[in-house]
Amino acid sequence: MLVLPIPLAVALVLAFLACRFVLLRDGPSLFPVLLGAAAMQGTLISLVQHYGLAALQPVLPVTASLVPPLAYLAFRQAAIRAPALPGALPHAVAPLATAIAVPLGQGSLHWLPDVALVALYSGYGAAILFQARGREDLPLARLEAGHLPRRIWQVVGASLLLSAVSDTAIAVALMSGEAWLRPLLVSLTSSLALLAVGLLGLVAARPGAMGEDDEKTDTGEPASQEGEAGAEVNSEADRALMARLDALLDQGGACLDPDLTLARLARRLHVPMKQLSAAINRMHGENVSRHVNGYRIRHACKLLSEGHSVTAAMLASGFNTKSNFNREFLRVTGETPSAVRARLSGAEARET
Numbered sequence: 001m002l003v004l005p006i007p008l009a010v011a012l013v014l015a016f017l018a019c020r021f022v023l024l025r026d027g028p029s030l031f032p033v034l035l036g037a038a039a040m041q042g043t044l045i046s047l048v049q050h051y052g053l054a055a056l057q058p059v060l061p062v063t064a065s066l067v068p069p070l071a072y073l074a075f076r077q078a079a080i081r082a083p084a085l086p087g088a089l090p091h092a093v094a095p096l097a098t099a100i101a102v103p104l105g106q107g108s109l110h111w112l113p114d115v116a117l118v119a120l121y122s123g124y125g126a127a128i129l130f131q132a133r134g135r136e137d138l139p140l141a142r143l144e145a146g147h148l149p150r151r152i153w154q155v156v157g158a159s160l161l162l163s164a165v166s167d168t169a170i171a172v173a174l175m176s177g178e179a180w181l182r183p184l185l186v187s188l189t190s191s192l193a194l195l196a197v198g199l200l201g202l203v204a205a206r207p208g209a210m211g212e213d214d215e216k217t218d219t220g221e222p223a224s225q226e227g228e229a230g231a232e233v234n235s236e237a238d239r240a241l242m243a244r245l246d247a248l249l250d251q252g253g254a255c256l257d258p259d260l261t262l263a264r265l266a267r268r269l270h271v272p273m274k275q276l277s278a279a280i281n282r283m284h285g286e287n288v289s290r291h292v293n294g295y296r297i298r299h300a301c302k303l304l305s306e307g308h309s310v311t312a313a314m315l316a317s318g319f320n321t322k323s324n325f326n327r328e329f330l331r332v333t334g335e336t337p338s339a340v341r342a343r344l345s346g347a348e349a350r351e352t
Contacts, residue, residue, distance in 0.1 A: 005050040010195045011042030028078040034070040038194040041067060058102050061113040065098035067194070068124035068160055075128050075153050079138035094120050118164045125160030128153055139263040139273055143289040144296065144319050146328065159196035166193070238279040244269055245276070255295040256318045262288050290331075297332040300325070305344045310337040 004012070018035035041063050047053040048060060069091035076083050101116045132138070132153040141149035248268060249255040257264075265288065266273040280291050296317045303313040311322075314337070319325040329337050 005046045007042040007049070007194075008046035011039040011046065014039035014042065014194065028074055028082075030070065030074040030077050034067070034074045037063070037066040037070055042194050061102055061117055062095055062099045064117055064163075065095045065120055067163075068120045069094045071156055071160060072124045072128055075132070075156065077140075079141050079149060079153060080131070081139065114167050118167045121160045121164035121167065125157045125164065128157030128160065132157065137262045137277060137288045140261050142258065142320075143260050143262065143265075143292045144258055144324055144328075145321075146289050146293070146324055148324065155196055159193040162196075163193040234282075238283050241269070241271065241276065241279045242283050245280075249292060249295045255292050256299065256316070258318045258320050260292065260318065265292070290328075293328045294332055297329050300329065300337070301333065301340060304337065304341045307345075310341060313337065 014035045018032045018039060021032040021035065041060075044056055044060055044063055048056050073083050073088055073091060098113060098116050098120070101112045104112055132150050137143070138149055138153075245265075248265075254260060254265065254268065262273050262277065266276045269276060277288050280286065280288055284291055296319065300313040300317040300319075303316055304310070308316070314322060314325040317325075319328075326336060329335075329340075333340060335343075
């Protein structure tokens with residue numbers, strides 16, 4: 001019976017996900033490139049560690065250095081803002097520097113490629129964790145998903161840090177004369193890290209398209225006011241903005257759009273995203289996704305009272321996944337959708 005090495009099995013899964021994204025076009029354009037790079041790395045690890053192609057060993061650090069900058073750029077594109085080409089070019093320094101470090105890392109400098117990879121993986125992993133943690137609402141993440149997109153990207157950042165730890169462990173093993181640990185550490189830790197990145201493809205939220213209006217919305221800052229008069233001005237401005245927002249969500253039906261994002265919402269209101277998010281927090285003590293999902297749940301309750309099924313009410317109210325719908329429904333109403341439907345059906349039966 002043919003048993004595939006773990007890195008090669010992971011590479012096949014990642015290659016499948018990359019092909020799926022290309023064919024269905026249901027994710028950020030950089031994500032298939034990230035998956036392809038991770039699949040290539042898993043394949044090369046298998047060829048070197050399990051099939052004895054030692055000639056490919058110098059290539060491994062270079063291909064490994066592609067994954068962190070691609071993961072970071074994919075995160076920015078999917079969750080915050082699509083990176084422009086000039087701004088993305090500096091990230092090409094990472095694989096170029098690693099390619100230079102490989103021939104230099106001979107003899108007494110054999111540790112140089114490992115140090116370069118540890119710096120890359122830890123740096124980009126920390127950058128993703130910091131930027132994802134510092135935002136209540138990712139501008140391009142679908143609001144119905146709640147905190148899920150942010151948590152997923154935090155897992156990706158943590159997986160990059162795991163790779164940095166594994167590279168450090170490999171270097172320590174080599175320096176301590178335990179070279180036999182290298183294949184095991186490379187196969188297991190690299191496979192886990194690459195698979196963690198790839199599994200994002202199963203649950204990644206489709207980002208909202210960013211246009212020129214979104215770019216303008218993202219850069220604006222609310223005017224700051226000081227003192228009591230300034231507080232009154234801010235309060236009046238917040239109330240006026242909330243009235244416009246509530247009209248858009250309720251009467252305009254914007255809350256029913258399953259692909260609604262903070263960026264799209266701010267664009268339709270012609271205000272900066274930070275101003276919208278801050279106003280909701282000041283007026284209602286919650287973030288944008290919770291505020292929008294409150295409207296969606298109230299709409300779902302109305303549909304349930306009219307006799308619609310739970311699934312029909314969920315889909316018609318802007319939710320794509322039952323787990324998110326059930327979680328938000330319980331948060332807003334204190335009951336499950338099935339319990340509300342049963343209660344409403346029972347009340348209707350008693351009336352008749």
